[in-house]
Amino acid sequence: MFAVYAARIDRDQPLDGLESGERPAPETCPGWSTVTVKAASLNHHDLWSLRGVGLAEDKLPMILGCDAAGVDADGNEVVLHSVIGQSGHGVGPREPRSILTERYPGTFAEQVAVPTWNILPKPKELSFEEAACLPTAWLTAYRMLFTNAGVRPGDSVLVQGAGGGVATAAIVLGKAAGLRVFATSRDEAKRKRALELGAVEAVEPGARLPQRVDAVIETVGAATWSHSVKSLRPGGTVVISGATSGDRPSHAELTRVFFLELKIVGSTMGTKDELEDLLSFCAATGVRPVIDEVLPMDRAREGFERMEAGGQFGKIVLTSP
Numbered sequence: 267m268f269a270v271y272a273a274r275i276d277r278d279q280p281l282d283g284l285e286s287g288e289r290p291a292p293e294t295c296p297g298w299s300t301v302t303v304k305a306a307s308l309n310h311h312d313l314w315s316l317r318g319v320g321l322a323e324d325k326l327p328m329i330l331g332c333d334a335a336g337v338d339a340d341g342n343e344v345v346l347h348s349v350i351g352q353s354g355h356g357v358g359p360r361e362p363r364s365i366l367t368e369r370y371p372g373t374f375a376e377q378v379a380v381p382t383w384n385i386l387p388k389p390k391e392l393s394f395e396e397a398a399c400l401p402t403a404w405l406t407a408y409r410m411l412f413t414n415a416g417v418r419p420g421d422s423v424l425v426q427g428a429g430g431g432v433a434t435a436a437i438v439l440g441k442a443a444g445l446r447v448f449a450t451s452r453d454e455a456k457r458k459r460a461l462e463l464g465a466v467e468a469v470e471p472g473a474r475l476p477q478r479v480d481a482v483i484e485t486v487g488a489a490t491w492s493h494s495v496k497s498l499r500p501g502g503t504v505v506i507s508g509a510t511s512g513d514r515p516s517h518a519e520l521t522r523v524f525f526l527e528l529k530i531v532g533s534t535m536g537t538k539d540e541l542e543d544l545l546s547f548c549a550a551t552g553v554r555p556v557i558d559e560v561l562p563m564d565r566a567r568e569g570f571e572r573m574e575a576g577g578q579f580g581k582i583v584l585t586s587p
Contacts, residue, residue: 280316292379331374356381399555403431419444556580
């Protein structure tokens with residue numbers, strides 16, 4: 267079958283290790299099912315995998331891709347939860363959880379095998395392309411906002427780095443949930459797009475906000491960390507799920523953290539139940555993932571190049587015939 271995979275690890279030039287071509291079709295074992303992929307979306311996790319973060323050399327070649335929507339063996343339209351081993355279903359009882367592409371082949375292929383427990387019905391209201399955007403970036407944003415930040419309608423949230431998948435999802439979900447959303451971006455066009463999606467104000471990174479916020483959705487890391495902490499009200503929460511600009515900020519703002527009793531919460535992906543809730547939320551409210559570009563899977567390199575350059579706003583989706 268055709269697939270897009272990591273053939274080599276290159277920490278400095280990750281795309282040098284990206285290849286596409288024929289790979290063996292997945293073999294299923296008890297408790298697992300094979301899904302025919304209709305659409306799959308890119309995540310920064312795929313770039314990190316090409317750099318060797320979370321992907322060991324002895325697992326190469328590894329088919330990339332965490333997210334997918336497709337059709338199961340019975341013809342049902344489905345969405346995949348990409349965290350393997352979260353419940354123990356389909357793996358050994360002592361196996362730690364992992365994300366597709368870390369231990370098991372991913373979704374950038376004509377077919378993918380996952381534990382049957384990881385398969386959810388796709389709402390009829392969502393297209394395959396829309397549904398394929400949800401299991402990683404949108405699920406991460408959903409958990410950051412509603413589980414770990416604990417915000418409620420009327421609260422205020424700062425979303426750092428508008429344009430990325432998680433940040434874009436947080437703006438749209440926050441708006442739909444009745445939050446007052448502020449956003450940052452270095453790019454004027456992305457700030458304008460954030461306003462169109464429902465942010466009440468979009469500013470350059472580091473700019474002073476008109477008010478202190480209840481929570482900050484942080485995926486940028488070192489470049490925005492100080493601003494995130496300074497933007498919180500006393501007792502507020504920074505929820506962090508990534509550090510695309512690095513994980514070592516020059517100013518940790520520890521004095522401010524303890525004096526204002528701020529909370530810092532790490533967040534990774536989400537549960538199957540949260541993904542089910544997110545799917546229902548999108549179906550019921552009309553909220554749809556923001557898609558930057560849809561490409562056939564054999565043009566995956568173009569999507570990777572766009573994501574690496576930071577030129578996208580929303581998700582890049584790959585489709586399979």
